[in-house]
């Protein structure tokens with residue numbers, strides 16, 4: 001590996017100044033579980049400098065503020081998993097992080113790194129999108145906020161400027177009247193990168209009528225999105241396996257309308273439909289147990 005400059009700022013301001021002064025040749029390092037793998041590839045585009053933000057304490061931890069939950073970008077997947085606030089107000093995010101990589105990866109990998117890396121299989125993105133999460137980005141010029149739904153351009157590309165640091169992710173607490181779930185299908189049971197996943201939020205009113213539905217598949221569309229065509233299939237309907245099957249088929253149909261038919265369609269077409277049905281069923285199973 002070629003030599004590079006290494007910086008380890010202790011504050012966000014310091015990191016922003018370093019990033020501005022280093023220009024486009026700089027690379028941010030958080031937990032390093034994506035960056036270090038990438039830099040070891042023979043074809044890697046090596047940075048002139050690495051700005052290791054992992055010592056910036058202000059970017060770590062999970063807090064509540066009124067109706068909102070705020071997660072610092074450097075919070076690890078393990079910390080998200082152990083958080084009582086997340087267990088109570090965003091249980092589907094807790095499920096998602098529990099399935100990431102291995103204990104070692106969850107101890108080092110951060111939620112901010114997962115979002116900024118923008119791999120199609122990033123497990124935190126579908127749940128955060130169903131939670132209508134917003135991101136705070138900081139640079140030496142100031143800060144701005146952006147909805148997660150507007151953040152991604154295509155896999156591995158976001159609208160963040162090269163001099164911006166993701167500082168926090170925030171969303172409204174999921175009302176206890178809403179049910180949610182996350183299901184993921186990988187290539188194997190352990191250390192599995194998502195082949196397909198689905199995050200679902202469901203509100204069921206009296207007499208079992210679905211009042212609200214949010215569905216975000218992972219690794220299915222060119223970029224993550226809510227599948228509103230499938231959500232409307234559910235809203236106003238009585239809970240039933242048939243309606244869940246119908247919503248699953250609609251997600252599958254919409255996915256193909258975006259991606260076209262390709263080598264993986266034969267597999268993804270039935271599987272995404274089943275995952276959507278399972279995710280919806282899980283919401284209801286949890287409701288029965290509650």
Ligand SMILES: Cc1cc2nc3c(=O)[nH]c(=O)nc-3n(C[C@H](O)[C@H](O)[C@H](O)COP(=O)(O)OP(=O)(O)OC[C@H]3O[C@@H](n4cnc5c(N)ncnc54)[C@H](O)[C@@H]3O)c2cc1C
Nearest residue numbers: 030031032033034035100101109110113114116122123166
């Ligand atoms: C063996 C293995 C298994 C894995 N399994 C999974 C899995 O199951 N599911 C999954 O979703 N991912 C998985 N990953 C990918 C990875 O662990 C996650 O994406 C992790 O969350 C990345 O976080 P990090 O802190 O390590 O990011 P880093 O590697 O430090 O950074 C990732 C990217 O984001 C940028 N970045 C990081 N933080 C910021 C910030 N605050 N502001 C601006 N830019 C930033 C970096 O410059 C880099 O481009 C796996 C990785 C490995 C090696």
